[in-house]
Amino acid sequence: MLSEQSAATVRATLPAVGAALGEITERFYAGLFAEHPELLRDLFNRGNQAAGTQRQALAGSIAAFASLLVEHPDRRPDVMLHRIAHKHAALGVTPEQYKVVHQHLFAAIVEILGDAVTPEVAAAWDEVYWLMANALIAIEKRLYAASGQTGWRTWTVAGRVEETADVATFQLRPADDGPVPDFRPGQYVSVRVELPDGARQIRQYSLSAAPGSPLRQISVKRVQGDTAPDGEVSGHLHARVHENDTLELSAPYGDLALDATDAPLLLASAGIGVTPMIAMLEQLAHIGHTAPVTVVHADRSPAAHALRADQEGFAAKLPDADVHFWYEQDAPETAHTGRADLSAVAVAPGTHAYLCGPLPFMRAARAQLIEKGVAPADIHYEVFGPDLWLAQD
Known part of the structure; x- marks a missing residue:
């Protein structure tokens, strides 16, 4: 991973760089799009750029990666890297684009931090960038090869x-x-x-x-x-x-994917986060999964609950399924009123959990599942849009 000299420099400068990452990423995107407007037009999500969420996600991923390099030099953050790589592959990101990003990101670092960016500091953070970039390029290359599809x-x-x-x-x-x-x-x-x-x-x-x-x-x-x-x-x-x-x-991508397992499962969603859970439930019904399956969904109202009939129908085909719905309004007698609360939901030992929905919902669900004894490594999640989980830690 990081060389010993670079690790010491990154450790010493991480607080200052981390504190300035918001300004750095804002300046980075401004410079990138000024020189390459086609990237904003045809690659980056213009809505996320306008809302600032992509800047937050980029800053969070850089800070998290650098922190892990210096705090756990014997481990590579593969979960984070694979999630980013799947998103990149779904967009068609190429290795050449990492060079363009490097150019504008380091120009932004120098502009924001000024004289604090000594040659030693620049070299250390350059090493961080290329460790992350080359790891992503390697993962994306494998994903492209496995997909069997080039382009659109x-x-x-x-x-x-x-x-x-x-x-x-x-x-x-x-x-x-x-x-x-x-x-x-x-x-x-x-x-x-x-x-x-x-x-x-x-x-x-x-x-x-x-x-x-x-x-x-x-x-x-x-x-x-x-x-x-x-x-x-x-x-x-x-x-x-x-x-x-x-x-x-594009070809299909994404690391929130149902593993072949005989373990008990919990599928928790909110709002449009129900969509990947429907595919999982249908597959479980098709293969005849016999272990317990707990289905959790939260929504504004029954009328807003998309694919509800599919969710109930596939769960009914499973031999041991338990369904819990929460609605903020108009909840029927068979559902709960308010926001999802897993405190009273029975969770079988050895459960693997899959979460999809707004970030506050997933954070709360994950915390409650850990309290119930579910191993953190067995809790998987998907974020629609920029992954702000790390940015908000």
């Missing part, structure tokens, strides 16, 4: 289902009538659309049906912002994409 593939909308007032399911088949590649339940695809201003924006959507079907299915919630901009791509899909239209999709 065109799919035709075979059907559209209005699940709720703001969630639509798109059933897709390959436009070339070629085979539908396999994937692991819980994974997502990137969808690229051309917007009215000519930008080709990309978003990730979980596959909401299990593998094995001749169709691929995504369920998209229309994002309508209060503190952030409305979703450009989700709004486009809801307003403009109908049966017989086409979409460009």
Whole structure:
């Protein structure tokens, strides 16, 4: 990992660099997009840039990686690296782009920290960057090779289902009538659309049906912002994409994927986080999983709960399933009122948990599961959008 001299320098400068990472990443993106506007137009999520969440996620990942290098030099943060690499592969990130990022990131570091960036400090943080970048490049290379797909593939909308007032399911088949590649339940695809201003924006959507079907299915919630901009791509899909239209999709990626296991499982979701759980539940019903399965979901109301019938139907096919729903309003007698609370939910020993939903929901669920004896290594999560978990630790 880090050389001994660089480790000492990074350890000494980490507080100062960490404190300035917000300014550094803001300046980095400004410089990057000024020189390469095509990256903002066709690669980066413009909504996340406007909201500042991508800057927070980048700062959090850099700080976390550097801290782990100096605090645990014998360990590599593979969980974090694999999550980032899957996101990058779904966007089509290339090794050459890491050089462009390096150029603008270090220009921003020098601009913000000034004379504090001595040659020794620059060399140490350069080593941090390339350790992280080269690890990601290697993982992404393996992911690209395993996917069997280069670039984007065109799919035709075979059907559209209005699940709720703001969630639509798109059933897709390959436009070339070629085979539908396999994937692991819980994974997502990137969808690229051309917007009215000519930008080709990309978003990730979980596959909401299990593998094995001749169709691929995504369920998209229309994002309508209060503190952030409305979703450009989700709004486009809801307003403009109908049966017989086409979409460009990446290969499937994502590290929140159901493992082949006989262990008890807990699948906890909130809002549109239900989508990967549906694929997992369908797969479990298909293979005849016999160990206990606990299904947890929280939503605003039953009317807002997308794919509820699928969630209940697949759980009913399992021999030992327990379903718990929470609604903030209009909860029926069979559900709980309020936000999800796992304190009274029975959790079998040896349970593996999968979480997807807003970050506060997942943090609370993870804490309660650990209190119940679930091993932290057996709790897996997926964040829709920039991963702010590390940024908020």
